[in-house]
Amino acid sequence: MKQRTRQIACYVPAQTADAFAQYARAHGTSISIALSMLIEQVIAGKPLANDQVDPRTLFIETAVDALLGKHPDKALRAYTHEVYRDRLREAGLTR
Structure with missing residues (x-):
């Protein structure tokens, strides 16, 4: 049976790995x-700086939002957004 995916590995400096993470x-x-x-x-010959929305990411965001919206603990959705905002701030993406 033909593999659908294959692993590609490379070694980069620790600083590069941390920055990419x-x-x-x-x-x-x-x-x-x-x-x-x-x-x-x-x-595909596209530039590396591409702000297009990844359909997989959009699906995951939609699914999580739908699950949180239907969860019996209504505070869970607000808490999730609060944690998300904190992580954005920690990553330096917002103030």
């Missing part, structure tokens, strides 16, 4: 997905 977190995704998107953009 921060980049992925700031964009609300994993290192793996962020790196995959960058590779796909390069192969």
Whole structure:
């Protein structure tokens, strides 16, 4: 059976790895997905700085919001947004 995905590995300086992890977190995704998107953009000949919405990320955001909206503990949604704002602030993305 043909594999749908394959692993690509590379070694980078610790500072580069940390910076890329921060980049992925700031964009609300994993290192793996962020790196995959960058590779796909390069192969497609697109510039690396691309602000397009990732459909997978949009689905996850929508699903989480829907689940929180229907959760019996209505305070959970507000708490989640509060934690999210705190993390954005910690990452230096908001004040």
